[in-house]
Amino acid sequence: MSMKAWWLAFVGGLVVLVIIALTVARMFGPASPAQTEAPEANTATAPAETAHITATVFFGSPDGEALVPMRRDVPLAQNVVDQGRQILTVQLSEAAPSPFVTVIPAGTTLRAFYVTERGDAFVDLSREVVSGHPGGSLNELLTVYALVNAVTANLPAARRVQILVDGKEVDTLAGHVDLRRPLVRDTSLVRSDGK
């Protein structure tokens, strides 16, 4: 093989090596913006254990006429769904501080909570929310909108809330308020002064 042929082979080999190196770098190298995978909302990495958020939950005013917002520290969760569960657990289980009244029937627990991509949140409650309900349009409105407002006020990802009982859609809790469709936030029943 002549010197010229050796030289050509050397240069050719060098070019092939550079092309391979470039290709490999593009496939496995440092992530360029275009290659960044979009992780799902619920796979965000865990926050520090001590982190909290301030959530708004709702109790009844002393005269039973309106909802009163109150701030509560809730552990910061890994994602929106877990955060919603944390907030609803406080909303359902915490007794109202005197002189305020509790608007959720005693014994009601959260069976499930999830949020669709359209922003519809589903709050699945145990049957006590129906069996333990005292009745009356106003009582029923306060129960429903305490839950709807607690979800939508704290989780901007949830635009509407549908209440389920025992995993199923229900007409109403006590014969008045339509629960067949998701409900949007309603602040007309909320009174911040607690009077």
Add this chain to the structure above:
Amino acid sequence: MRSCQTVRVLTLLVALLVLMLVIPPSAQEVAPATPLTLVSREGRRPLPTTIQGGRELVALDDVASIFQVSVREDTLAGGVTVSYRGRSIVASANRPMASVDGRVVTLPSPVVRAGRRWLVPIEFLSSALAAIYDQRIEFRRGSRLLLVGDVRLPRVSASIESAGPPTRAAIEIAPATAVTAATESGRVVLRVDADALDLALPPTGSGLIDRIRPGDQPNLVVIALTPPAGTGRATVTTANNITRVLIEVPAAAESRSPIPDPRIAITASRAWQTIVIDPGHGGDDVGVRGPRGVEEKQVTLDVARRLRTMVETRLGLRVILTRDDDRGLGLDERAAVANNGKADLLLSLHVNGSRGAAQAGAEVFHLQLDRESADVVRAATSEGVALPTLGGGVRRLDLIPWDLAQARYLDASAILAGVLQEELQRQVPMSESPIRQAPMRLLASANMPAALIEMAYLTNPGQERRLDNDDFKTTMAQAVFSAIVRFRAWSEESRTP
């Protein structure tokens, strides 16, 4: 020969290498087909965006210069902080969420760190930045507009409902906005009281309408007519926070005498015949129980019977009770009694309950329909179904879902609630909130004006005693009867052509 081949192969490889070096590795980062436009009181300006992996992103550098926010990178934590007047947003690379003053806001795609630049989804502006900014920020995806501040930019959607002639087009403006229509030769011009319009117009015309297009000013819409069109007519109505402009274009030679609408003719000729009274609860469902044991289901049935006697004997109308004994009845069954009985009015009687024992007084409920349900009804009403009639011609039917039948009577029911409140407060104690609007299940399905009356609070010991008293129940029935008389007069008068 062999050397020649080697040279060719080598040339090819070098060309490939040059190509790889020339084309940047971020070739997938492309600009969107239509730029995003920022609309504010100061005017319009483009907002540069980039599409990566199918997601449209905006650079925080651009956001900082446009919105006057500060962007600070925390290299140790791998995050970025956006601050505005003491309030801040914290976001981390590759996470589809941000913390806005301690509240978690989800984003449709992750925040991306590209070299020295931070890229965020457009929704970051409307969901995260808007929460700390002192002006409204709204992103309208369909029209690719980002509204900043108090800019009046209603959505205007137009559709041609029938080619005709007469050709009919409907233009809806949401939220409701004042509009004036000027009829000119060969066109109708709508002037909307707004800074600009978010337009969704049909691509082509139909019948006597050549095209519906934007005007030469940002708040104008032009309906261009085509021969042999006569003079167009515009009718403006407003309901449910939507202004609807109906444009009707007759043929040039067509008579301008109005064509009677068969639906109006049928209803106008019929006076009230039937009302339905619904005693709430019943059977196992006792409703509210007072501290002395008085049950809601007993009180509602008792007052309903008294009211029936008054209406039948004094007005001569047919009265149907949804239940005339102590039995349970579903809400759909109650609505069916009223709808199938072609009732002119539905009144549902209830007694209220509160966790506060002092709560007292009567309340009247009428239906509140959410925006999306109203949209369903509007779509059904505007599309409709055309059926041939026996005498020739076509009759248009609006198909409305059973569970949203009340949608057409929202205004009438609001008037009914007002009349009920006025008559009740003459004779019985009223609550501090005498009229309430709420998504009441029974009312939603009523295909006639309807209201629900909470006569008193059974949880109040004093009111429980009154609800157990015959005089009070008769007074209550009398008050509701007076309201029926007044509302019937209004209703029959408003039906007169």
